[in-house]
Structure formats: structure tokens, C-alpha cells
Amino acid sequence: MSALLSVSDLSKSFGAVIVADETSFEVAQGAAIGILGPNGAGKTSLFNLITGAMTPNAGRITFDGADITAVPAAKRCKMGIARSFQVPQPFGGMTVFENALVGAVQGAGLSGREAEAHVLDVLEATGLMNKANVRAGSLSLLDRKRLEMARALAAKPKLLLLDEIAGGLTDAECVALIETIKNVHAAGTTIIWIEHVVHALLAVVEKLIVINFGKKIAEGAPKTIMDSPHVKEIYLGVDPHA
């Protein structure tokens, strides 16, 4: 499989705080990869760098064959990169349908009937069809998380970035969300998923990347990574010599 996204020697720091330290990795077309790392490791910053919300100090990002390192965020969205936010950010006064329509119009460039039909497909896929006319501000946490994904999917992304979308959900809600994400992946969308709820991540992704202090410290098959003493020490706080 060819790489949809390629991150090469990406570095970013804020004074002494290093959020990306010569980070390199590739994401194949159609892949689903997970990103793990302690709080403050630089995971969300990596998404900010990929989406263009943050400018790197050094390094290169290529997407779908084009160098996007200097491409503005709005254009990257139109090129096919969409994200969900760790803290859901719906337009609270608008309905679920209207929120997703923003993604379809602004991100996918659709209009009229075509945009509406696409939004209905996305609401169906994300389990929000029966909430289409509900004000986003009155949704439960699960539905706000679903709406984050719906708004991103409405932009017809080639690459979907999910930022801690399972956090704060009950076990049953988490199971429902995993099914939705699996369906999105099965439909061909490439996914990068930052998540602290490891069992949710492991149910979907075929590769894990572990970040600590902005540095990629491990990358590989989920089982190999989760069994790694180095990863256990850094991520789980387990002393391999104990």
C-alpha cells in the first residue's frame, strides 16, 4: 500500500517544551493507526501539525502525494484531512443536521440536495439519524462525540484524525463508538486515532505509535508494542526490573 500521509523529521517546540522531536512515520492508504503516550507527550500537537493549526519549526508533511507543510489549514481540510476535537466543539445553537452540513459544505465543497443527502448518509453511519433535528448543545456526551465524528466525516476526508474520542464514555457507549469507527474504517477511510482508552484502540487499529516528550519511542504491531517493557515503563509507569 502507498503512503497517504508521510511525516518526516517533524520538530516543534514552545521554549523548553518539545512537542515534536524529529518525528517521522508513514500512514498507508486505508490504514488505521493508534497513537499512545502520556499526558502532555505531544499527541494533540501532532494533530495540530498535520491539520495545519500549528506550524512546525522543521520537517516535512506530505499528503496524497503533495507537500502540505506550508499549506493553510482550510486547504488541508479541502484536500481531505478532517479531525475530531478532544473536547467536542459543536455549534451548540445549531441542530445536529446543520452542524454536519457545515462539514459537507465547507470541507467537501458540496451544496444543495447533494450536501443534504451526504449529511443524511453520515448521520446514519454515526448513529445520529434520530437526533438530526436536536440542538447540538443539548446532546449527551456520546452523541457529542458522535457529532464530532459526523462533522469530520461530512467533509469526505481521506484521512480522519480522532482525538480521544472514547474518553469519558460508559463501557456500553464505548462499544457502540468502536462499532461506528470500525464501519468508517471498513468503508475505506484512513484513520489516525489518539486514545487513552487502550482496549478501544486495540479493537480497531493495526499499528501503534508511542510518543513521549514529543519523540516517537516505538512503532509497530499493537501486541508487540503493548508487550514492550520500554513502553510499559513509559506509558503505564511499570518498572521492567520490578
Ligand SMILES: Nc1ncnc2c1ncn2[C@@H]1O[C@H](COP(=O)(O)OP(=O)(O)OP(=O)(O)O)[C@@H](O)[C@H]1O
Ligand atoms: N500553543 C502552545 N503553546 C505553548 N505550549 C503548548 C502549546 N500547545 C501545546 N503546548 C504544550 O505542549 C505539550 C504537549 O501538549 P499536547 O496537548 O500536544 O499533549 P497530549 O499528548 O495531547 O496530552 P493529553 O494526553 O493530556 O491530551 C504540553 O505541555 C502543552 O502544554
